[in-house]
Amino acid sequence: MTAVRCGLVHDPIDTAAVLADVGRAGAGANVLFLGTTRGLTGDVVTRGLEYEAHEPLAEARMRGLAEEAVKTFGLTACAVVHRLGSVPVGEASVAVATSAPHRREAFAGAEWLMERIKRAVPIWKCEEAEDGSRTWVHPDAEPGP
Amino acid sequence: MHVSLFAGMAEAAGRRRLDVAWQEGTVADLRAALARQCPAVVPLLGRSAIAVDGRYAADTAAVSAGADVAVIPPVSGG
Numbered sequence: 001m002t003a004v005r006c007g008l009v010h011d012p013i014d015t016a017a018v019l020a021d022v023g024r025a026g027a028g029a030n031v032l033f034l035g036t037t038r039g040l041t042g043d044v045v046t047r048g049l050e051y052e053a054h055e056p057l058a059e060a061r062m063r064g065l066a067e068e069a070v071k072t073f074g075l076t077a078c079a080v081v082h083r084l085g086s087v088p089v090g091e092a093s094v095a096v097a098t099s100a101p102h103r104r105e106a107f108a109g110a111e112w113l114m115e116r117i118k119r120a121v122p123i124w125k126c127e128e129a130e131d132g133s134r135t136w137v138h139p140d141a142e143p144g145p
Numbered sequence: 146m147h148v149s150l151f152a153g154m155a156e157a158a159g160r161r162r163l164d165v166a167w168q169e170g171t172v173a174d175l176r177a178a179l180a181r182q183c184p185a186v187v188p189l190l191g192r193s194a195i196a197v198d199g200r201y202a203a204d205t206a207a208v209s210a211g212a213d214v215a216v217i218p219p220v221s222g223g
Contacts, residue, residue, distance in 0.1 A: 123222025
């Protein structure tokens with residue numbers, strides 16, 4: 001069984017399946033992180049988010065990062081799924097699961113992976129505000145190859 | 146040559162693909178050609194990476210006429 005599974009989906013993420021993907025006999029720690037659409041940021045209401053990606057590049061980049069996480073943190077297994085299209089408030093846009101013999105590595109690997117995914121995978125989010133206006137988000141930081 | 150646009154780049158250009166007359170040159174030359182053809186993309190183009198045939202390419206890299214090119218603006222997944 002390979003240590004890494006990555007994918008892009010256009011429907012709700014089966015989060016239980018993502019967590020189950022990293023289960024191994026040698027893993028005593030299993031971490032599942034879900035990034036969900038936030039409906040309220042301070043006083044600002046978000047109706048929903050929409051995501052798009054350069055799909056082949058995004059999948060390759062996600063896989064490369066996941067493999068790096070396995071090597072760097074000594075993970076037993078790692079799974080990453082990002083949803084594209086419209087993601088309603090409260091639903092998951094991204095799921096990262098890691099497993100390791102002990103919890104420290106599993107937590108650290110999942111956090112590192114999420115940081116890298118947000119900075120280096122060609123996926124973009126469009127925020128729909130309360131008044132229906134839509135804004136693509138392009139942070140000031142340069143995109144990292 | 147077809148150049149794929151995404152997210153705010155596609156919105157600025159009003160389309161998801163630009164057709165650029167192209168013989169040969171570097172990524173930097175291609176950036177200049179895109180800016181001439183579609184000035185609306187200039188602000189974001191300066192902050193974007195260019196992917197050629199599925200890999201990020203430096204400004205000095207050569208781009209052949211048949212290359213598959215995409216503009217990659219700053220990302221915001223997660």
